[in-house]
Amino acid sequence: MTTKSPIFLKPLFKERIWGGTSLKRFNYELNSDNIGECWAISAHPNGTNKVKSGLYKGLSLSNLWDKHQELFGFYPSDKFPLLTKILDASQDLSVQVHPDDQYAQQNENGELGKTECWYIIDCKKDAEMILGHYASSKKQLLQWVEQGLWSDLLRKVKIKPGDFFYVPSGTIHALCEGTLVLETQQNSDTTYRVYDYDRVDQNGQVRDLHLDKAIEVTTIPHQDESIDPVISKQKDATITKFVEEKYFSAFKWQINGESQFNQDKKFQLVSVIEGEGILETLDGEFTFQKGDHFILPYQMSDFTIRGNTEMIISFPN
Incomplete structure (x- = not known):
């Protein structure tokens, strides 16, 4: 027996040196003032979500993937192909880079590479982030890193709420202070730190850098990814297509009223970032609110969403 209903998941929370308390705005109860990450839809060994209700209540997403393909x-x-997070950058994240599939599988015990994308939910006025670098060769990159010439090396871009960025593996990047982001990524937890502002952890230890691997995997020169969102309307819904690429597609659904949809993908990941509503399927009606995350399984056909809400939708390609 399988379900034709949305599969709601319990979020997991991760303390981070750069985390804060902004995730409370999603109706989450936090047990720390340094929560940096909500792992919302994950089947990674470092954190797998459990089903909140319904036919599969209590099962992990990893178990569902293995037993109910x-x-x-x-x-x-x-492996479950994607991982959805919400990140609260109360302070600057370390400057970092991720490997591609080939490098990660050879050097990180078969882990996937990490291409990701960010939807800026909120940020402080005049916020920015690091996206890319100005080195023209590996030699120059290494020199500037060794000499600490970070203002020469690192490329900064202005950001505002509603912006979307696609960040392929090999891209040097970092979220900066005062940023709240919905991240869709490959199912990987591999990060190579390039620079960490000489911070120390709770034990007074400087966090490790991974310069050799970072320089090996960085794309040189930096290749900027241009995103040209495509907006369409259907009844009371505005659909924004952000990206369709090798690993995933990402959309935003804004619904003010009622709109019908068809589950024509193998499955879709849904994160409610604003508002509330009702999702009606052949199995019944399911209420949702800001901070909920669920999977629309393959068996679902037509469904209706009623309410005033914003959602980020993704699916693997």
Whole structure:
């Protein structure tokens, strides 16, 4: 027996040196003032969500993936392909870079690479982030890193709420202070730190850098990814397509009223970033609110959403 209902998941929370308390705005109860990450839809060994209700209540997403492939349209992968997070950058994140699939599988015990994207939910006025670098060669990159010439090396861009950024593996990047982000990424937890502002952790230890690997995997020269969102309307919904690329597609659904949808993908990941509503399927009606995360399984067909809400939708390609 399988479900034709949305599969709601319990979020997991991760303390980070740069975290804060902004995730409370999503109706989450936090047990720390330094929560940096909400792992919202994850089947990674470092944190897998459990089903909140329904037929599979209490099962982990990892277990669902292994035992109920029919829910995911028999997607051709031995690993759940994506990972959805909300990040609260109360302070600057370390400057970092992620490997691609080939490098990660060879050097990180078969881990996937990490291409990701960010939707800026909120940020302080005049906020910015690090995206890319100005080095023209590996030699120059190494020289500037060794000499600490960070203002020469690092490329900064202005950001505002509603912006979207696609960040392929090999891109030097960092979120900066005062930023709240919905991140969709490959199912990976591999990060190579380039610079960490000489911070120390709770034990007074300087955090490790991974310069050799970072320089090996960085794309040189930096290649900027241009995003040209495509907006369409259907009844009371505004659909924004941000990106369709090798690993995933990402959209925003803004609904003010009622709109019908068709589950024509193998499965979709949904994160409610604003508002509330009702999702009606052949199995019944399901209420949702800001801070909820769920999967629309493969078996679902037509469904209706009623309410005033904003959602980020993603699915693997």
